[in-house]
Amino acid sequence: MTNLLNNQQIVDFIIKGYMIIKPTFKPGFHESVLSNLDALNISLDNNPGNQILEKVPQLQEVWDHPEVKGILESLLGSDFAMAAHRHCHLNFPGTRSQVWHQDGINFRHNTIRKLLGMYYPQTVTKNMGSTALVPGTHFRNAPSDRMASYGNFKGQVLAIVEAGSILIAHYDIWHAATANTSDKNRYMLKFLFDRQSDPIDPSWDYDIDTAKQEISRFNTEPALLTSDFRKEWLLRKKMWNHLIGFSESEEDDR
Numbered sequence: 001m002t003n004l005l006n007n008q009q010i011v012d013f014i015i016k017g018y019m020i021i022k023p024t025f026k027p028g029f030h031e032s033v034l035s036n037l038d039a040l041n042i043s044l045d046n047n048p049g050n051q052i053l054e055k056v057p058q059l060q061e062v063w064d065h066p067e068v069k070g071i072l073e074s075l076l077g078s079d080f081a082m083a084a085h086r087h088c089h090l091n092f093p094g095t096r097s098q099v100w101h102q103d104g105i106n107f108r109h110n111t112i113r114k115l116l117g118m119y120y121p122q123t124v125t126k127n128m129g130s131t132a133l134v135p136g137t138h139f140r141n142a143p144s145d146r147m148a149s150y151g152n153f154k155g156q157v158l159a160i161v162e163a164g165s166i167l168i169a170h171y172d173i174w175h176a177a178t179a180n181t182s183d184k185n186r187y188m189l190k191f192l193f194d195r196q197s198d199p200i201d202p203s204w205d206y207d208i209d210t211a212k213q214e215i216s217r218f219n220t221e222p223a224l225l226t227s228d229f230r231k232e233w234l235l236r237k238k239m240w241n242h243l244i245g246f247s248e249s250e251e252d253d254r
């Protein structure tokens, strides 16, 4: 049994491009993951890469948690699949910040084809190399070389999180690891999840009675304080229409 999202949560995700949750795991779970990760002695030259799941099999429990599965299923359809690529991002003390980037290539930014899942087994404070992201940027193309010359974006959000938090983001969102000026290692386990088929029906806990009211927020709610969201409302609507199973031609008739 999975916990599916409701209309309000789907609309929030479409607007912002990410969500952070902290599901309940059995006592000691995250501490145990952390000590198993420490035991791998990961360094710049020694990272298990895609083998991280074989090295720490309990990571599977994170993605099998009903709350996490419910989000993935709601956004990607019930037949979604975990991708073969996964990575343990260890941000050592003294690591400088990454440049802003998108992991995705903006293949189609009005649909949800791929999601980033980032699991933080330890509490991440501001100076520990938290992940920064800019809400709403999953709809925006970004030339990486120019992004590299930017520092702080107005409205950027830092994923300052408690141990066991999970960030689920659209693959095209702009993000970056920030500098770790603390004396602690910061682990982040990145997994990717793929849509397998185009929606024919909503795959979340869709409620026809609240749908109209919720999607009216596309035209009134900025993802950032000063975002020019009015340019985005059509892309937001296209993303919603794709998720509920409308084809492009049905859309044109509306």
Ligand SMILES: O=C(O)CCC(=O)C(=O)O
Binding pocket: 089, 091, 103, 129, 130, 131, 132, 175, 176, 177, 178, 188
């Ligand atoms: O370590 C992080 O917080 C983000 C890492 C990242 O975005 C990447 O390497 O693609």
Ligand SMILES: [Fe+2]
Binding pocket: 101, 102, 103, 175
């Ligand atoms: Fe990234």
